[in-house]
Amino acid sequence: MTKELKLDPRTKLIIVLCFSTLGVGTNQILVLFFISVLALIVAKLFKVDLKRSLGKIKSLLKVLILIALVQSIFSPGQPLISVGNFNLLTIKGLEKGLQFILRMFIVIVSVTIMGTSTYREIIQGLVQWKLPYDIAFMVALGIRFLPMIREEIQDSLTAIQLRGIDIKNIPLKERINIYSYLFTPILVETLIKAERLAAAIEMRGFRAYDSRTSYLQLKLKSIDYLIIFLSLGLIILIFIKIYT
Amino acid sequence: MVCIELRQVTFQYERGKRIFENISIKIEKDETTALLGPNGSGKTTLGKLMVGVLRPSKGQVYIFNKDSSKMAISEIGSKIGYLFQNPEKQFFTNSVYEELSFVLRTKKYHEDYIKEKVDKILNTFQLQGLERQAPFLLSQGEKKRLALAAILINKPDYLILDEPTLGLDGRRKEILLDTLSKLKKQGIGMTIISHDDNFVKAIGDRLIGLSRGEIVYDQRT
Numbered sequence: 350m351t352k353e354l355k356l357d358p359r360t361k362l363i364i365v366l367c368f369s370t371l372g373v374g375t376n377q378i379l380v381l382f383f384i385s386v387l388a389l390i391v392a393k394l395f396k397v398d399l400k401r402s403l404g405k406i407k408s409l410l411k412v413l414i415l416i417a418l419v420q421s422i423f424s425p426g427q428p429l430i431s432v433g434n435f436n437l438l439t440i441k442g443l444e445k446g447l448q449f450i451l452r453m454f455i456v457i458v459s460v461t462i463m464g465t466s467t468y469r470e471i472i473q474g475l476v477q478w479k480l481p482y483d484i485a486f487m488v489a490l491g492i493r494f495l496p497m498i499r500e501e502i503q504d505s506l507t508a509i510q511l512r513g514i515d516i517k518n519i520p521l522k523e524r525i526n527i528y529s530y531l532f533t534p535i536l537v538e539t540l541i542k543a544e545r546l547a548a549a550i551e552m553r554g555f556r557a558y559d560s561r562t563s564y565l566q567l568k569l570k571s572i573d574y575l576i577i578f579l580s581l582g583l584i585i586l587i588f589i590k591i592y593t
Numbered sequence: 594m595v596c597i598e599l600r601q602v603t604f605q606y607e608r609g610k611r612i613f614e615n616i617s618i619k620i621e622k623d624e625t626t627a628l629l630g631p632n633g634s635g636k637t638t639l640g641k642l643m644v645g646v647l648r649p650s651k652g653q654v655y656i657f658n659k660d661s662s663k664m665a666i667s668e669i670g671s672k673i674g675y676l677f678q679n680p681e682k683q684f685f686t687n688s689v690y691e692e693l694s695f696v697l698r699t700k701k702y703h704e705d706y707i708k709e710k711v712d713k714i715l716n717t718f719q720l721q722g723l724e725r726q727a728p729f730l731l732s733q734g735e736k737k738r739l740a741l742a743a744i745l746i747n748k749p750d751y752l753i754l755d756e757p758t759l760g761l762d763g764r765r766k767e768i769l770l771d772t773l774s775k776l777k778k779q780g781i782g783m784t785i786i787s788h789d790d791n792f793v794k795a796i797g798d799r800l801i802g803l804s805r806g807e808i809v810y811d812q813r814t
């Protein structure tokens with residue numbers, strides 16, 4: 350498999366929607382696991398650089414793992430490990446934690462699959478689905494803004510440490526206090542950027558005419574139809590299997 | 594005394610071209626060094642490398658004879674004050690007073706002492722009457738002065754100032770020159786990144802010219 354699979358962004362959107370619906374719609378670990386593997390295979394087909402994407406959200410991953418741990422520790426049920434009278438880890442807790450991790454994994458992989466289309470293609474896909482252009486544009490802008498916010502956070506973290514505050518080595522309570530300071534610059538900078546962007550697109554006559562013509566036209570090929578059909582078939586099948 | 598040294602530093606942005614190739618500089622603490630050069634020549638990048646905000650792709654940066662890759666940013670920050678080209682990047686609170694005092698407060702200084710320090714620095718930078726104003730709503734020149742004040746209140750040993758005169762009017766530039774000269778007399782060395790030839794010539798002891806990531810001249814006045 351050296352050739353990269355090139356699909357319509359709408360097809361990818363449907364695949365991703367199927368994955369995430371399944372991910373949210375089921376509690377069964379086996380199914381979740383199956384979907385995770387499937388999502389991984391699809392991501393590989395699209396040549397997603399998973400290592401790089403995961404590396405980018407390292408700190409988020411840490412938080413997710415922490416949440417999973419907390420969830421599994423504080424769940425009632427049959428004990429797996431217990432200290433004295435206190436149940437440290439229960440089967441139910443372990444299940445919950447695993448479910449959470451798998452779900453998050455599915456969502457993250459899905460998002461990276463979407464990332465293989467340019468944002469221009471995604472807008473065009475949504476527009477051709479008869480979504481109003483304004484809304485499609487907003488969705489795409491939102492996607493574009495995410496990495497920018499990440500950069501802002503990084504910059505602000507550096508700047509506050511340059512003030513001589515050692516974030517890593519202060520008590521938790523104060524650390525939370527310091528983190529709250531970070532909200533101000535991140536929010537303000539993002540709002541300023543958004544405002545500038547709004548002014549810039551207004552100046553270029555955004556929404557001056559009701560309908561827009563576009564050079565880029567997407568066409569669903571037979572492979573797209575096949576994959577859409579397969580994904581929808583799969584999701585229906587799984588749901589029937591779960592609920593009967 | 595050498596305060597910052599770059600040893601054969603190569604640097605490249607994550608998504609960008611190579612900016613520096615094997616560049617070495619020694620910055621002395623007791624003189625004022627000026628970095629000059631056209632837009633995009635790499636002055637800001639060099640400044641950020643010097644203070645550890647950016648890490649070299651190859652080579653080392655030594656700060657007071659210590660390998661900066663082994664230092665926490667906060668450790669560097671308590672020795673070296675860095676003024677960002679865009680001062681908005683370094684504002685964290687909703688009032689000028691808070692902005693000047695919050696670091697001292699995290700270091701558990703007494704409130705009376707903090708007030709005294711803040712009042713003094715407000716005076717030096719002519720920011721009196723703006724204590725309750727939000728930093729983000731200040732004018733460009735006021736922002737630069739507040740950012741500088743917030744750095745100096747931490748008593749750094751060395752300063753790196755990226756375009757400190759940007760947005761300042763003639764009178765304010767003179768006052769800044771005066772303030773910086775006083776600091777210099779107190780033994781605080783500095784590197785000034787600037788386009789402002791007159792300003793730099795008035796205060797600089799050593800002029801380093803950059804062009805496309807290379808040092809094109811390095812002279813003492």
Ligand SMILES: Nc1ncnc2c1ncn2[C@@H]1O[C@H](COP(=O)(O)OP(=O)(O)OP(=O)(O)O)[C@@H](O)[C@H]1O
Nearest residue numbers: 606607608609612631632633634635636637638639
């Ligand atoms: N975050 C970044 N990612 C990629 N390239 C960058 C980044 N920041 C700067 N550059 C590039 O690095 C080069 C040097 O930029 P730098 O900001 O150091 O220049 P400068 O000398 O400070 O310019 P100015 O006088 O405009 O402040 C420029 O060509 C710029 O496009």
Ligand SMILES: [Mg+2]
Nearest residue numbers: 636637638678
């Ligand atoms: Mg610059």
